[in-house]
Amino acid sequence: MLYLRTLLFNIGYYGTGIIAGSISVMIWPFVPYRYRWRLITLWNRFVMFWLRLTCQIRFKVIDHRKRIDHPVVVMAKHQSTWETMFLQYYMAPISTILKKELMRIPFFGWGLAALKPIAIDRSNRMQALKDVKAKGIERLQEGISVLIFPEGTRMPLGKVGTYYKSGADIACAAGVPVVPVAHNAAECWPHKHFLKYPGTITVVIGDAIDPAGWDRKRLTEEVKRWTEQQITDLPLARKDGIYSHDLAEKPITTER
Numbered sequence: 429m430l431y432l433r434t435l436l437f438n439i440g441y442y443g444t445g446i447i448a449g450s451i452s453v454m455i456w457p458f459v460p461y462r463y464r465w466r467l468i469t470l471w472n473r474f475v476m477f478w479l480r481l482t483c484q485i486r487f488k489v490i491d492h493r494k495r496i497d498h499p500v501v502v503m504a505k506h507q508s509t510w511e512t513m514f515l516q517y518y519m520a521p522i523s524t525i526l527k528k529e530l531m532r533i534p535f536f537g538w539g540l541a542a543l544k545p546i547a548i549d550r551s552n553r554m555q556a557l558k559d560v561k562a563k564g565i566e567r568l569q570e571g572i573s574v575l576i577f578p579e580g581t582r583m584p585l586g587k588v589g590t591y592y593k594s595g596a597d598i599a600c601a602a603g604v605p606v607v608p609v610a611h612n613a614a615e616c617w618p619h620k621h622f623l624k625y626p627g628t629i630t631v632v633i634g635d636a637i638d639p640a641g642w643d644r645k646r647l648t649e650e651v652k653r654w655t656e657q658q659i660t661d662l663p664l665a666r667k668d669g670i671y672s673h674d675l676a677e678k679p680i681t682t683e684r
Contacts, residue, residue, distance in 0.1 A: 434624045437482040441475060449535030452542040462521070465543055469517035476514065484626035484667075485616045487514070491633045493607060499573040500607045500636055501564070501599040503651050505659060506577035507585065507614035510629065515575055515609065516543065523567040524575045525560055525594070544572065557594060564598035574598060578648065582619045585612075588656055596639070596647035605636035608651045610658035615665035627666040632658045 448471035455464060479485045502519055504511060516522060524540070528547040531537045546563045548556040564574045576598075579589035599606045611631040617624055634654055639647060 430623050430625070433483050434622060437479060437624060440478045440482065444471060444474060444478075445539070446535045449538040452539045456542050461544060465521050468539055468542055469520055471539065472513045472517040479510075479617075479624070483616075483624040485624060485629065486627075487629040487631060489518075489631045489633065492635045493633055494635060496605065496636055498604065499568045499571055500605045501568075501595050501602075502573055502575045502607045502609060503578050503595040503655075504575065504609035505611060505655055506579055506582045507611070508582065508617045508619055510613035510617040511609075511611055511631075514613075514631070519573055519575065519607075521571070522573040522575045523564075525564070525577070546574070560594050561598055561601065564594075565602045568598070568602045568604055578651065582614075584619070585614050588652075591648050591652040593644045593648045596642075596644040596651070600639045600642065600644050600647065603639065605638050606647060606651060607636050608634040608654050610634075610655045610662070612659065612662045612665045625666045625668065627664075627668075629665055630662050632662070634658075 448468065452464075452468050455467065459467065476487070502515065502522065504515060506512075512524065516524065523544050523546055525546045525548065526540070528549050531541055531545075531547050544567065546560060546567065548559055550556055560576075564576075567574050574595075576595040578591040578595050580592055581589070583589050596606065609631065611629060613629045613631075615625070616627045616629055637647065637650065642650070
């Protein structure tokens with residue numbers, strides 16, 4: 429049954445992705461960005477719905493943020509494809525820092541390009557760091573939040589990578605808050621695995637951290653400490669009990 433459910437999800441996911449990517453190219457020259465991201469991220473919302481319908485994967489959000497009416501730097505754990513889909517609409521408008529190769533993927537890459545991401549060439553590390561900072565500040569000045577995965581790549585469950593300072597560097601330079609995000613999406617949607625496992629993904633969004641008084645190293649370390657502690661404390665995601673934890677219940681603000 430898992431194979432059948434996952435196959436059905438993939439048919440809808442890739443099929444509608446082709447349609448969404450094609451539409452994004454057609455509207456790009458004619459629709460301003462402030463309307464374009466709303467249209468394009470309707471596909472992200474559909475994917476969340478389709479994932480729940482076919483694979484029985486829901487999500488719940490614990491959002492500790494106080495009201496913020498200006499852009500921020502979102503620093504999120506990267507485990508799966510799920511969080512990229514979710515955060516692009518939940519935290520929108522947002523510009524994602526990603527590797528340049530993703531822009532070359534037909535349809536999917538076209539949709540990404542229409543959302544004004546910050547694409548970097550990882551073959552030239554020094555230039556990539558300069559581009560990330562300059563373009564990140566530019567996006568924030570345009571009123572667009574910036575999404576960065578500080579470990580630079582997807583990390584397997586239970587693994588902690590090096591938290592790079594680029595996100596904190598952008599926040600400190602632009603004088604905007606950092607919002608950390610923790611989740612356990614890989615329990616239900618493992619990276620490079622075909623199967624999707626039923627369950628409820630928990631996402632914890634921390635309160636914004638004002639960069640005033642922090643240097644980029646200390647700010648990055650604080651984001652790492654908070655994120656990894658939250659992940660350790662997250663409740664069970666998968667229904668089959670894999671990766672379970674004995675934890676106290678926490679108040680949930682959003683469930684879908």
